[in-house]
Amino acid sequence: MSQDIIIEDNYRLPPPEKVGREPGSFTSVIQGLVFTVDHKKLGLMYIASGLLFFVIAGSLATLMRIQLMVPDNTFLPPDVYNRAFTMHGTTMVFLVGMPIIFGFANYLVPLMIGARDMAFPRMYAFGFWVFFFSGLLLYFSYLGAPGIYGAGSAPDVGWFAYSPLTSKAFSRGHSTDYWTMSLLLGGIGSVSTSINILVTIFCCRCKGMTLGKMPLFVWLNLVMVFLVILALPCLSACQIMLSLDRYLGGTFFDTQAGGSAVLWQHFFWIFGHPEVYVLIMPAFAIASEVIPVFSRKPIFGYPVMVAASISIAFLSLGVWAHHMLTIGMSALGNTFFVISTLLVAIPTGIKIFNWLGTMYGGKLRMELPMLFCIMFLFQFLVAGLTGVMLAIAPFNWQLSDSYFVVAHFHYILIGGLLFTIFAGIYYWYPKAFGRMLDKRLGMAHLVFFTIGFHVTFLPQHFLGFLGMPRRIYTYQADRGWDLWNFVSTVGVVFQAIGILFLVANLIYSYVRGKKAGNDPWDAWTLEWATTSPPQDYNFAELPEVKSRRPLWDAKHPNDPDWKHE
Amino acid sequence: MSTVTNTTSDWKLPSPRKVGILTLILAESALFTIFVVAYVFYIGKSLNPPYPHQVLEFPWLGSIALFGSSGTIIAAERCLRSGNSKSFLIWWGLTLALGIYFVFFTATEWWKLIMVDGLTIATNTFGTSFYSLVGLHLFHVLVGLVLLSAVFVAAARKKIHADHHEHVEVISYYWHFVDCIWIVVLTVVYIISVRATYE
Numbered sequence A: 001m002s003q004d005i006i007i008e009d010n011y012r013l014p015p016p017e018k019v020g021r022e023p024g025s026f027t028s029v030i031q032g033l034v035f036t037v038d039h040k041k042l043g044l045m046y047i048a049s050g051l052l053f054f055v056i057a058g059s060l061a062t063l064m065r066i067q068l069m070v071p072d073n074t075f076l077p078p079d080v081y082n083r084a085f086t087m088h089g090t091t092m093v094f095l096v097g098m099p100i101i102f103g104f105a106n107y108l109v110p111l112m113i114g115a116r117d118m119a120f121p122r123m124y125a126f127g128f129w130v131f132f133f134s135g136l137l138l139y140f141s142y143l144g145a146p147g148i149y150g151a152g153s154a155p156d157v158g159w160f161a162y163s164p165l166t167s168k169a170f171s172r173g174h175s176t177d178y179w180t181m182s183l184l185l186g187g188i189g190s191v192s193t194s195i196n197i198l199v200t201i202f203c204c205r206c207k208g209m210t211l212g213k214m215p216l217f218v219w220l221n222l223v224m225v226f227l228v229i230l231a232l233p234c235l236s237a238c239q240i241m242l243s244l245d246r247y248l249g250g251t252f253f254d255t256q257a258g259g260s261a262v263l264w265q266h267f268f269w270i271f272g273h274p275e276v277y278v279l280i281m282p283a284f285a286i287a288s289e290v291i292p293v294f295s296r297k298p299i300f301g302y303p304v305m306v307a308a309s310i311s312i313a314f315l316s317l318g319v320w321a322h323h324m325l326t327i328g329m330s331a332l333g334n335t336f337f338v339i340s341t342l343l344v345a346i347p348t349g350i351k352i353f354n355w356l357g358t359m360y361g362g363k364l365r366m367e368l369p370m371l372f373c374i375m376f377l378f379q380f381l382v383a384g385l386t387g388v389m390l391a392i393a394p395f396n397w398q399l400s401d402s403y404f405v406v407a408h409f410h411y412i413l414i415g416g417l418l419f420t421i422f423a424g425i426y427y428w429y430p431k432a433f434g435r436m437l438d439k440r441l442g443m444a445h446l447v448f449f450t451i452g453f454h455v456t457f458l459p460q461h462f463l464g465f466l467g468m469p470r471r472i473y474t475y476q477a478d479r480g481w482d483l484w485n486f487v488s489t490v491g492v493v494f495q496a497i498g499i500l501f502l503v504a505n506l507i508y509s510y511v512r513g514k515k516a517g518n519d520p521w522d523a524w525t526l527e528w529a530t531t532s533p534p535q536d537y538n539f540a541e542l543p544e545v546k547s548r549r550p551l552w553d554a555k556h557p558n559d560p561d562w563k564h565e
Numbered sequence B: 001m002s003t004v005t006n007t008t009s010d011w012k013l014p015s016p017r018k019v020g021i022l023t024l025i026l027a028e029s030a031l032f033t034i035f036v037v038a039y040v041f042y043i044g045k046s047l048n049p050p051y052p053h054q055v056l057e058f059p060w061l062g063s064i065a066l067f068g069s070s071g072t073i074i075a076a077e078r079c080l081r082s083g084n085s086k087s088f089l090i091w092w093g094l095t096l097a098l099g100i101y102f103v104f105f106t107a108t109e110w111w112k113l114i115m116v117d118g119l120t121i122a123t124n125t126f127g128t129s130f131y132s133l134v135g136l137h138l139f140h141v142l143v144g145l146v147l148l149s150a151v152f153v154a155a156a157r158k159k160i161h162a163d164h165h166e167h168v169e170v171i172s173y174y175w176h177f178v179d180c181i182w183i184v185v186l187t188v189v190y191i192i193s194v195r196a197t198y199e
Helices: A003-010 A026-035 A039-068 A078-112 A121-144 A175-203 A216-248 A261-295 A302-316 A320-327 A331-359 A368-391 A393-399 A403-433 A439-465 A482-512 A550-555 B016-041 B060-081 B085-116 B125-156 B162-195
Strands: none
Touching: A026 A039, A039 A078, A039 A121, A039 A482, A078 A121, A078 A175, A078 A216, A078 A261, A078 A403, A121 A175, A175 A216, A175 B016, A216 A261, A216 A302, A216 B016, A216 B125, A261 A302, A261 A320, A261 A331, A261 A368, A261 A403, A261 B016, A302 A331, A320 A331, A320 A393, A331 A368, A331 A393, A368 A393, A368 A403, A368 A439, A403 A439, A403 A482, A439 A482, B016 B125, B016 B162, B060 B085, B060 B162, B085 B125, B085 B162, B125 B162
16 A cells, blocks of 8 residues: 555544534543544553553652661551552553653654554554553552452562462462453553554655654664564463463462473563563663754764664563573573673663764753753663673672662663653653743752652662662661661652652643744754644644754755765 | 655555554564463473373364465455455355364364363363463464454455455465464474373
């Protein structure tokens, strides 16, 4: 089918009547949210529900930090603590990270490739609602999981739910089943959304936008959805097997009947490790858009960036057992996974040097998106270095399941992913709502959150070295862990203040923010070519591109990029 | 920025339907991979009988029906493309019938396994991994049958024309995929695992 027919397919006029309801009334707003298939609206709904779950999971983390602030604390009982870290981890990965990155991808990919909509708009709405209800299902476990026996509450088996903790004998009631069903549903939603993004990128690009002229944001999201499509079904397979074990008496993970608990670990991490790269690719994607625009230079080494991303994705499929170096694999197995893990550092290092190369000699504009990205560069470097440390098998045997690991992956997911998500929010908020976010509130957010983040998580490296295991609900006073635990909890206060500034800013600027105009940052990709906020149909006339920076060409007709590329 | 009307023809991109179904097949392959690996991992590890070599018989008739249906669906597609909707209906109906026969064949096989040999999903690791892998494949066959019947009913009511060719092709891609998975299942379950020895 040729491109023009797709455009006809996707071009939809707004509905002539809002089915007899007053525009702006509560029912018509709800109706608009439920019935919409617009990629921009659904993208914002993805991000908004992700932020909602972020607040919930952040509150759970705060409760845990209060419990650990002083030794022998009795603020949370052990069973409640177990539920808190399970729900915190599961929520942050599946209900915060995934929806927010899908939200960004869905909002921006069609705009950046000059399309009017996703390839399958209704399937996109399906993906969103399935995700949303999977989240509600997970939290309904607090009410529903006890069942008629009154056993269990929210899931309490940790976010990777190691067998045999999940067997009927050790997990009574329905808590693990809520976890299983929620993740199975969420997996269906994520895969359908990913298929949609992938098809949109391959089949809906505007004229002239070859794969080599796509913005890096689009490229990296392509790599991300590819990983989702390969990795998430493995998780679904795990959940199906676990359900068979729990309900039909299967013996997959039942060691007494010849099953294997280690097999669960392998299957889970075959999903779990690519998942980490699923979460970090969008961080790279946002940094690769923000850094060039605020350095006033094209991205340094575009083809190398693409190649590095693809090789990271490829390598990430073969490193899963570095999460399992302590289970006693053969020396050959250990060596293989250590080497493959260390190899990941090469393309990742290339990326960091390319971002630095982009900034080098540029005319840096220290706006908020850029400041968040610079923080990302430093923090991600720290996270990468602790990652290399943990990849060394003997070091890993010492520190696996300690607070050092907790610190490492929070530096990845907060210092890496969350900081770039903040950068993305400051960068694209003007596009989505037509108003700039307030700079002073934003600076307060940046300062408080950065301080809070480091004060919370830097000491956790030391706690790991001092031997504190993760997932313990309390500890004795003579262990020497009280100082750093206290400091770590104090940091949470600063983070919470930072988040409050962000929420205040989002609301304040929606009403009072400075008008943004179409292109407030003097940027170069196609989303800035249309109005802010964009119309339902995105572009009145579909653009045609000749280079990687179509808006640069439009603004500088005498010296367009396509003469040099 | 220069603009362009929608009618230029020198800018061709692949069809969303085809890319979509191929991507879905990729995701499904990942799902099946895990179940196949689980089956292979548990070959020879069952603690109690029945073991594969005692109870499994090579499913000749079912396999012939399923592989044959891949041929008939290609024939149906050709007929539709050339606008011959009557023979399309016949070939498509034949595909549907072969698919239904496969389900019937598997049902009798499972009946024998459960009632005569006493092998259920809870009997041993062979039972667990066998029923989950073959059952997952059977589930995909059933989904395929729903799709095939929908097209069959529409075609019987003369609603399918040559310009629906691509819609039909997408279903045939899925059906071929289900066939390919059966090749893997046959090899792993009915050829390799029946040769495993148990103590």
